[in-house]
Amino acid sequence: LGERLIDAGAKTVGSVEAGMRMAEAAMGGLGSVSVFMDRSSQQWPFTVEARSSQPVLACLGSQYAGWNLSGQNYFAMGSGPARALARVEPLFETLSYRDIASSAVLILETAEPPPRAIVEKVGKATGLATEKLTFLYAPTQSLAGGVQIVARALEVALHKINDLKFPLENVIDGIGTAPIPAPHPDFLTAMGRTNDAIIYG
Template sequence: MPSTTPATRNAGAAPSPSVNSLSQPLLARLLAQAGPWRLAVSAGPLGVRIVDAGVETRGSIAAGLAIAEICMGGLGRVQLRHGSDRSESGPDGGWPTRVEVSSGAPVLACLASQYAGWSLAASKEETGGKKFFALGSGPARALAGKEPLFAELGYRDRIADDANADANANGGACLVLEVDRAPPEAVVAKILRDCGLRPEQLTLILTPTASLAGTTQVVGRVLEVALHKAHVLGFALDRIVEGSAAAPLPPPGADAGEAMGRTNDAILYGGTVHLTVDTGDDAARALALALPSIGSRDYGRPFAEVFREYDHDFYRIDPALFAPAEVWVSNLASGRTWHAGALNMALLRGQWLQEA
């Protein structure tokens, strides 16, 4: 495949959108629905806003869908769909609900915003107790630009430098943390410093995986998983024009480990992705064949089992496993479409469903 090229350097192209500015109306909606969606909003370390979507609160699937759209920087749509055909051979694979995702700017939405790529940690000495680690996702990543990925994308975001700006205006930013406790002051200070923000400009959303909102927003990364795999494969990202995807939504696991297994399985064995590209047919066909998870040596077992086998070390798992189950790639240049992979709903039903 051709090597990766920047996503935002096309000659004569319009200026890249600001994922932080576009996400602010979505954040305002989330805050307005805090009561009905069972969220808790409070002041956190250094005065930043904390939105608890499942730590001390119940949270909701509706909140998870909204948080997933915030994570995509206002450049994606995420919705819940109830299956009309509940048979195992039907289009919904015998599972009643699924998360559907689409974007007309999938590279920016998924890789420059949604991808959980910002590593944030604090030692026991810094926290005064238990060490802290989290991966940050969402539009504030594009302000800090700490990951090498942003240099490859050729994208950095900027927000208005206005003394009167707050988190409800263009001067605000949002970061989502998949954690079960609020970040310590040392981590909050790092986020503010690296993003160039004042405390009143930053909102942190906490989404434990073993919660309704947490499970939903992770399954809502099904398109992002495909984009990240395409990046790993070296496909020219500026050739990806549109993207849509879906994955079944399981109930949250009883604990963080089970929840992590379920959300990964939903994508690896139940995720479907359709990418529209503009490239040569050979490159489009190669992408379709290489993308699905079925090509991994670790395919075929529940993710939690694989994780245990490798002593809970993500880096020992075959990277090819982190991919959707089924892929279509359509090429605008020729009008042709290629399909590869397949759903494995039997594995998911075996893990999630207790027959009456």
């Protein structure tokens, strides 16, 4: 169908850098992601920091994995700026934002590229030809996948304050940090590590 597929950690080894770039793409270019050493944690000494001067749009309007792209024995939640083109989630009624673009990017937390039906679904929802779509994907168990997940610390905070009905227009800047856990080949263990890193890190 002509879509661009970027494997950041499924059949390729990937890297911390790849995870950082995935996270920045997930934020629609409205945030920056960096890694630094935190010697207070001997187990997980590397920490990722995500920051944005437009945190509501970067995190809730783009980075949040809110688009269910399941079908044909395939499961993935989509994040990234393509969500603001499709606007298929109720969250966009709260954000009152619609994007206009000639191409779109989606980040998928999965080990498999999207099948034809999913690519066509995204194209239809965004109103774009499939050759204008880019999909970046990496599983939770990979290094890049783990990094891009814990780089959502700021997004998790924004999602929480939205649930608490805090006025989003009062959020003008944001920084979130979380330790980078060691990858693990078991999905549940890897997911547990990334969740713990965000919640308790």
